[in-house]
Amino acid sequence: MTFSEWAPLLTLGSSLVTGVVIFALPEERRSLRTALNLGGALVKLLLVVAMLWGVFHDREYRFSFELLPGVDFMLRSDSLAMLFVTLSAALWLCTTLYAIGYLEGSPQRSRFFGFFSLCVSSTVGIALAGNLITFVFFYEMLTLSTYPLVVHRGSEKALRAGNLYLAYTLGGGALLLAATVWLYGLLGTVDFTQGGVVETLGHTLSQTHRGVLIAIFFMLIAGFGVKAGLVPLHTWLPIAMVAPAPVSALLHAVAVVKAGAFGIIRVVYDVFGVEFAADLNVLTPLAAVAAFTALYGSLRALAQDELKRRLAFSTVSQVSYIVLGTALFGPLGTIGGAVHLVHQGLMKITLFFCAGNVAETLGLHRVSEMSGVGKRMPWTMSAFTLAAFGMIGLPPTAGFVTKWYLGAGAIAAHMEWALVVLVISSVLNAAYFLPIVYAVWFKPATTQWNEPAVGTRFETDWRLLLPPLVTVLLSLGAGVLAGAEFSPLTWAKLFAVEEYIR
Amino acid sequence: MSAIPLLIVLPLILAALCALIRERWATRVAFVGHVGMLAIVAQLLSDVIERGPLRYAVGDWNAPLGIELYADGLSALMIAMTAVIGAGISVYAADYFRHRGNSQSFWPLWWLLWAAMNAAFLAADVFTIYVTLELIGLAAVGLVILARDAVALGAGLRYLLAALLGSLAYLLGVAILYGAHGTLALADLAARIEPHLSTSLALALMSVGLLIKSALFPLHYWLPPAHGSSLTPVSALLSALVVKASFYLLLRLWTDMFGATIALSAAQLIGIFGAAAIVWGSLAALRARRLKMLVAYSTVAQLGYLFLLFPMITATDTSAATQAWQGGVLYALAHGFAKAAMFLAAGAIVHAWGDDNIDHLEGTSARLPLCLFAFALAGMTLMGLPPSGGFIAKWLLLRSAFESAQWWWIIVLLAGGLMTAFYVFRVVRSAFVPASPSRELNSIPLSMQWAALVLALISVALGLTATVPLALLSVGAPFAELPL
Numbered sequence: 001m002t003f004s005e006w007a008p009l010l011t012l013g014s015s016l017v018t019g020v021v022i023f024a025l026p027e028e029r030r031s032l033r034t035a036l037n038l039g040g041a042l043v044k045l046l047l048v049v050a051m052l053w054g055v056f057h058d059r060e061y062r063f064s065f066e067l068l069p070g071v072d073f074m075l076r077s078d079s080l081a082m083l084f085v086t087l088s089a090a091l092w093l094c095t096t097l098y099a100i101g102y103l104e105g106s107p108q109r110s111r112f113f114g115f116f117s118l119c120v121s122s123t124v125g126i127a128l129a130g131n132l133i134t135f136v137f138f139y140e141m142l143t144l145s146t147y148p149l150v151v152h153r154g155s156e157k158a159l160r161a162g163n164l165y166l167a168y169t170l171g172g173g174a175l176l177l178a179a180t181v182w183l184y185g186l187l188g189t190v191d192f193t194q195g196g197v198v199e200t201l202g203h204t205l206s207q208t209h210r211g212v213l214i215a216i217f218f219m220l221i222a223g224f225g226v227k228a229g230l231v232p233l234h235t236w237l238p239i240a241m242v243a244p245a246p247v248s249a250l251l252h253a254v255a256v257v258k259a260g261a262f263g264i265i266r267v268v269y270d271v272f273g274v275e276f277a278a279d280l281n282v283l284t285p286l287a288a289v290a291a292f293t294a295l296y297g298s299l300r301a302l303a304q305d306e307l308k309r310r311l312a313f314s315t316v317s318q319v320s321y322i323v324l325g326t327a328l329f330g331p332l333g334t335i336g337g338a339v340h341l342v343h344q345g346l347m348k349i350t351l352f353f354c355a356g357n358v359a360e361t362l363g364l365h366r367v368s369e370m371s372g373v374g375k376r377m378p379w380t381m382s383a384f385t386l387a388a389f390g391m392i393g394l395p396p397t398a399g400f401v402t403k404w405y406l407g408a409g410a411i412a413a414h415m416e417w418a419l420v421v422l423v424i425s426s427v428l429n430a431a432y433f434l435p436i437v438y439a440v441w442f443k444p445a446t447t448q449w450n451e452p453a454v455g456t457r458f459e460t461d462w463r464l465l466l467p468p469l470v471t472v473l474l475s476l477g478a479g480v481l482a483g484a485e486f487s488p489l490t491w492a493k494l495f496a497v498e499e500y501i502r
Numbered sequence: 503m504s505a506i507p508l509l510i511v512l513p514l515i516l517a518a519l520c521a522l523i524r525e526r527w528a529t530r531v532a533f534v535g536h537v538g539m540l541a542i543v544a545q546l547l548s549d550v551i552e553r554g555p556l557r558y559a560v561g562d563w564n565a566p567l568g569i570e571l572y573a574d575g576l577s578a579l580m581i582a583m584t585a586v587i588g589a590g591i592s593v594y595a596a597d598y599f600r601h602r603g604n605s606q607s608f609w610p611l612w613w614l615l616w617a618a619m620n621a622a623f624l625a626a627d628v629f630t631i632y633v634t635l636e637l638i639g640l641a642a643v644g645l646v647i648l649a650r651d652a653v654a655l656g657a658g659l660r661y662l663l664a665a666l667l668g669s670l671a672y673l674l675g676v677a678i679l680y681g682a683h684g685t686l687a688l689a690d691l692a693a694r695i696e697p698h699l700s701t702s703l704a705l706a707l708m709s710v711g712l713l714i715k716s717a718l719f720p721l722h723y724w725l726p727p728a729h730g731s732s733l734t735p736v737s738a739l740l741s742a743l744v745v746k747a748s749f750y751l752l753l754r755l756w757t758d759m760f761g762a763t764i765a766l767s768a769a770q771l772i773g774i775f776g777a778a779a780i781v782w783g784s785l786a787a788l789r790a791r792r793l794k795m796l797v798a799y800s801t802v803a804q805l806g807y808l809f810l811l812f813p814m815i816t817a818t819d820t821s822a823a824t825q826a827w828q829g830g831v832l833y834a835l836a837h838g839f840a841k842a843a844m845f846l847a848a849g850a851i852v853h854a855w856g857d858d859n860i861d862h863l864e865g866t867s868a869r870l871p872l873c874l875f876a877f878a879l880a881g882m883t884l885m886g887l888p889p890s891g892g893f894i895a896k897w898l899l900l901r902s903a904f905e906s907a908q909w910w911w912i913i914v915l916l917a918g919g920l921m922t923a924f925y926v927f928r929v930v931r932s933a934f935v936p937a938s939p940s941r942e943l944n945s946i947p948l949s950m951q952w953a954a955l956v957l958a959l960i961s962v963a964l965g966l967t968a969t970v971p972l973a974l975l976s977v978g979a980p981f982a983e984l985p986l
Contacts, residue, residue, distance in 0.1 A: 023871075066969055068894060073966075107936075108868060137888040144887065147927075154867075154936045162931065170923050173887075174916040181900040 019117030101463025176223030196273020228260030245356025333409025574978030734849025779806030829898025865937025891964025
C-alpha cells in the first residue's frame with residue numbers, strides 16, 4: 001500500500017486507536033490520557049494538512065476493500081470531503097483541549113474521552129466516505145458513540161435526553177438504510193460521483209422510476225434531516241443540551257448536526273446530481289423546509305432564557321442555511337451552503353465554548369443573569385461577541401461571506417423569496433444575539449462575581465480560554481481572508497466548479 | 503486422515519472421560535480438548551476449501567446401507583462457529599465453576615452436546631438427523647437442570663417435553679418418507695421426491711418438529727424459562743448454539759431435499775411467524791424485569807429473523823434467494839457470537855451485583871465497563887448496526903426483500919432492529935446511572951469478562967470480514983453464485 005491509500009485510513013485510525021487505548025487506561029492515568037488525546041489530535045491534523053496539500057495538487061487519496069461482493073467500504077478525498085475533514089480535525093484539537101480543562105477532576109474521564117475519540121472517528125469516516133454505504137456505516141457509528149456522551153452525567157434528565165436522541169436518530173438511520181438498499185438495487189452502485197451517480201447511470205430510470213426516485217430522495221433527506229435538525233425532526237436537539245459543554249460544542253459544530261447537513265449535500269450533488277434533482281422537482285420542497293426551519297429556529301431561539309437552549313435553536317436555524325444553499329440551483333448557492341458548513345462550525349463552537357466558560361467559571365446559565373459579565377471575563381465575551389456578529393452576518397465576518405453567496409444564489413436561482421427569508425432570519429439572529437451582547441458589555445452587574453482563583457493569570461483556566469480565542473480568530477480569518485488560497489471559500493468554489501462544470 | 507469422524511468421536515471420548523475423572527481434572531482436560539477440537543476444525547475448513555464438499559462413509563459402508571457423513575461450506579461454517587463460541591463459553595465456564603463448585607456434570611454434558619451438534623451438522627440422512635436431535639435434546643435438558651433449583655427443574659421438564667414432542671413429529675415425517683421412497687439418505691430422497699400428499703405431510707411434520715426445537719413463535723413457550731434460569735454458561739450454549747442446530751437442519755431439508763415441492767404459502771407462513779416472533783419477543787424483552795430473562799426473550803425475537811429467510815429463498819428470483827440464504831446464515835453466525843457474549847456479560851453483571859433486576863444496574867458502567875461493553879457491542883450486532891456482522895446480514899436480507907419485491911419483510915426487518923435497540927438501551931441506560939461508592943460488588947475474574955468481550959468483538963468484526971464466511975458458504979451451495 002502507498003501513502004495515498006494509507007492516508008485516509010491513518011486519519012481515521014489516529015482517533016479510533018486513541019479511543020480504544022484510552023478506554024483501557026485506568027482513571028488515574030491523567031497525564032498519559034492527556035498526551036494520547038492531544039497527540040492523536042495533532043497527528044490527525046498533520047495528516048489532514050498533508051492530504052490537503054496533495055488534493056490541492058491533484059492527487060487522490062483512496063482506500064477501499066470489499067465488504068460484500070460488489071459492495072465496497074471506501075474512503076476517498078474529494079474537495080467536499082477535505083472541507084469537512086479539515087474542519088473536524090481542527091475543531092477536534094480545540095475541543096479536546098477544552099474538554100481536558102472542563103472535565104478536570106470529574107469522574108469517568110476514560111469513558112468520556114474514549115467515546116469522544118470514537119465520535120470524532122465517525123465524523124472523519126463520514127467526511128471521507130466514498131459511497132453511501134460507507135456513509136451509512138459511520139453515520140450509525142456516530143449515533144452510538146455519541147449516546148454515552150449525551151448521558152455522560154447519568155442524571156435522570158440526561159438519560160431521558162439520551163432516549164429521545166436514540167429514538168430520533170436510530171429511526172432516521174433505519175430510513176436511511178432502507179433508501180440506500182433500494183437505490184443500490186436500482187443502480188448496482190451508490191458511489192459518490194461528481195454530478196451524481198443517479199444522473200450518470202440512471203437516465204433511463206428517470207422515465208420509468210420517477211416516483212421511486214423521488215421517494216428515495218425524500219427518505220434520504222429525512223434520514224439525514226433528523227441529525228441536521230430540520231423541522232419537524234429537530235425536537236431532540238435542544239433537549240440533548242444536558243450534555244457537558246464540550247459535547248454540545250462538538251455536536252453542534254462538527255459531529256452530529258453537521259453530519260446530517262453534510263449528508264444532504266452529498267445526496268443532492270453526488271448521489272442524485274443537482275441537475276437531476278432539479279429535474280425531479282425535489283429541490284424547491286427541500287428549500288422550503290430549510291427556509292421554514294431557518295425562521296422557526298430563530299423564532300424559538302428568541303424565546304429562550306437558558307443560554308445553551310438559545311444556542312441550540314440558533315443551530316437549528318443556522319444549519320438550515322447549509323441545506324438552503326444546497327437546494328438553490330446554481331453554483332453561487334452551492335458555494336454558500338458548502339462554505340457555511342465550515343463557517344457555522346467555527347462560529348458555533350466559539351459560542352458554545354464561551355457559554356461553557358461562563359457556566360463553569362461563574363455558574364451562569366441564563367441570559368438574564370449575564371449583565372456585566374464582560375468586565376469579569378473580557379476575553380471570553382469578546383470571542384462571544386465576534387462569533388455572534390458572525391452569526392448575524394455582519395461584514396467582514398465569515399457569516400457575511402455565507403449570506404452574501406446565499407443571497408446571490410437565491411437571485412440566480414430565481415427564488416427571490418429565499419432572499420426575503422434570509423433577511424428576516426438575519427434580523428431575528430440580531431434580535432436574539434444583540435441583547436446578550438448589550439447586557440454583557442453595557443448593563444451593570446447585578447451580583448458580585450467570584451474572583452479568579454489564586455495563581456491563575458487569566459479570567460478562567462487557560463485550557464478553557466484558549467480554544468474559543470483560536471476558533472474565533474479562525475472564523476474571522478475565514479471571513480477577512482476569504483479570497484486567499486487556503487480559505488474555506490476557495491475549497492467551496494472548487495467543489496462547486498467540480499459539480500457544475502464537468 | 504479425514505477430520506470428519508474425529509469431530510464426533512473426540513468429544514464423545516472426552517465426555518466419557520470427564521464423567522469418570524475428578525472435577526479439577528475435567529477443567530484441564532477441557533483445555534486440551536478444546537485445542538484439539540480447534541485444530542481438527544481448522545483441518546476440516548482447509549479440506550472443504552481445497553477439495554469442495556466431502557463425503558465420509560462410516561466404517562466404509564456406503565449409503566444407503568451404511569451411514570454417510572457430508573460436509574459442505576455450510577456445515578463447516580456451523581462446526582467452526584460451534585468450536586469458537588464453545589471455546590469462549592468454556593473459558594468463562596472454567597472460572598464460573600471454580601467460583602461455584604459442582605461442575606461435575608457440566609463438562610461431560612457439554613462434550614456430549616458438542617458431539618451431537620457436530621453429528622447433526624454432518625448428517626446426510628434423515629434418520630441420523632433424528633438420532634442427533636434426540637441426543638442434543640437430552641444433553642441440553644441435562645444442562646438446564648444443572649442449576650438444581652425448582653425453577654430450573656420446571657423449565658427443564660418443559661424443555662424435555664418440547665424436545666420429545668419435536669423429535670416425535672420429526673420421526674413421523676421420516677417414517678412417511680421412508681414408506682414412500684424406501685430410502686433415508688438426503689441425496690436419494692432429493693432425487694426421488696415429488697409433489698404429493700405424503701411429501702407435504704412429511705414436510706409439515708418434520709418442519710413442525712424442528713420449529714418446536716428452534717422455538718419459533720408460537721412454539722417458543724419452553725425457551726425463555728429454560729434459557730433464562732439456567733446457569734450462565736448453559737444459557738449461552740443453548741441460546742447461541744443449540745437452537746442453531748435445528749435451524750440448520752430445517753434449512754438443509756428445505757433447500758437440499760424438499761426444494762421445489764414447497765408451496766409459497768408455507769414459506770410465507772413461516773415468515774409471518776418469524777415476524778410475530780420478532781414483535782412478541784421484543785415486547786416481552788421490553789417488559790422483562792430480570793436481566794437474563796430479557797436476553798432470553800431477545801433470543802425468541804432474534805430467531806424470528808432467521809425464519810424470514812424462508813419466504814425469500816423460495817422466491818423465484820435466484821439472486822434474491824442467494825442473498826437471503828447468505829444473509830440468513832450470516833445472521834445465524836453473528837447472532838451466535840453476539841448472544842453468547844450477551845448472556846455471558848449479563849451473567850457476570852448479575853453475579854457481580856448479586857441482583858438480577860434490570861432497574862438495579864446503577865454503577866455498572868463505572869465498575870464493570872468490560873461487561874457493559876460486551877453487552878452493548880453484542881446488542882449492536884443484534885440491532886444490525888454497522889460495522890457488525892448483523893449489519894451485513896441485514897443488508898443482504900434487505901436486498902433480497904427488495905429484489906423479490908416482498909416489501910413487507912423490509913418493514914419487519916427495520917422495525918425489528920429498532921425494537922431491539924429499545925430493549926438493549928433499556929439495559930445500557932440503567933447501567934449509566936451512577937451508584938453510590940458504597941455499593942458492594944462481587945469481583946468477577948477478568949477471564950470471564952474478556953471471554954464475553956472477545957465473543958462480542960468477533961460478532962462485530964464479522965461485518966468487516968463477511969467475504970470470508972461467504973466464500974466458505976459458496977462451497978456446495980444450493981444456489982448459484984451471486985451474479986454481480
